[in-house]
Each structure stands twice: as structure tokens, then as C-alpha cells.
Amino acid sequence: MNVINSYITLNNLEIYAYHGVSPQETKVGNTYIINLKLKVDYSKAGETDSVEDTVSYADVFSIVKEVMSTPSKLLEHVVYRICEALFERFKQVEEIEIHLDKNNPPMGADIETAGVYLACSR
Numbered sequence: 521m522n523v524i525n526s527y528i529t530l531n532n533l534e535i536y537a538y539h540g541v542s543p544q545e546t547k548v549g550n551t552y553i554i555n556l557k558l559k560v561d562y563s564k565a566g567e568t569d570s571v572e573d574t575v576s577y578a579d580v581f582s583i584v585k586e587v588m589s590t591p592s593k594l595l596e597h598v599v600y601r602i603c604e605a606l607f608e609r610f611k612q613v614e615e616i617e618i619h620l621d622k623n624n625p626p627m628g629a630d631i632e633t634a635g636v637y638l639a640c641s642r
Contacts, residue, residue, distance in 0.1 A: 523563050528575055530556040533584065538591040539598055542626065546591050551623045553633065554584060558606070559615035559641075575610050583609055595620050599638040607642060615641040 533554040538546045558575060565574035587602045603616050621635030 523561070523566075526560060526562050528556075528558045528560050528562070528577055528580070530554065530577055530580060530584075533581065535585060535588045537588045539588075539593070539595060539622070540626075541593050545626065550625075552588065553619075553621045553623065553635075554588075554602075555619040556580065556584070557617040558610075558613050560610075560612050561614070562612075575612055579609070580606065595622065595636045596638075599636055603638060603640050613642075615639070 533556070535552050535554065536549055537552050538549040539552070540546055540550070558580065560575050562574040565571070583605050584602055587605050588598065590601075592598045592601070599618050599620050602618060602620075606613055606616060617637070617639045619635060619637050621633035623633055625631065625634045627634070
């Protein structure tokens, strides 16, 4: 079989964290929604059925959760830190797409979420 692209995804991951510019945001916190798409060649895992031959999405979640636990003022900074941590931990990851949204941001508008999107590669 000729595999063109393979990805591992985590969709609509909810994490409560304390990011924001205002002191209230870092004190009260908010729910954040994360969507990740990792380009990984997992063709060997497709043959072996072994988690050692791929990137475990449970391990990806652990890293994202850890990075999210350190407050930042800007979501832009958070997604950069997540990407750096994932690239550092998983040499198999070639590219990352990440969406990070904050629920009901305190900006005086009737809005469900506001967020950032980052696509990066090694």
C-alpha cells in the first residue's frame, strides 16, 4: 500500500486553565477547547499493531495538559509552547496543526469562543 499522508488527531479536547491578559482571567480561569492534527508516518504501526510504532494520543494529551497548566497571557504563546513540547517529545511528528479556543471570552460581546490557529513543521 502507498500511504500518502497519515495523521493523528485529538478533537474538541476540553481543558480548564488560567490564561489571559486580565488578572481576573488568570484567577478565575476558563474552559479551553483544543483540536490537534499531527502528521505522523504510522505505517509501521499499521502493520505491527504496536503503540511503540506510533505516537500515542494519550501521551499527546498528557503533554498538552501539562503545557496548559502553566498560565500565559496570550493564546498565541500557549500554542507555540504546545508545538515546541510536542516536537521535542515526539521525533516522529512532522507537522502540527492546532486550534485553541477560549469559551465565552471576557470582551463584552455575545460570542461562544475566540481563539488562535497555528500550523507548523520541523
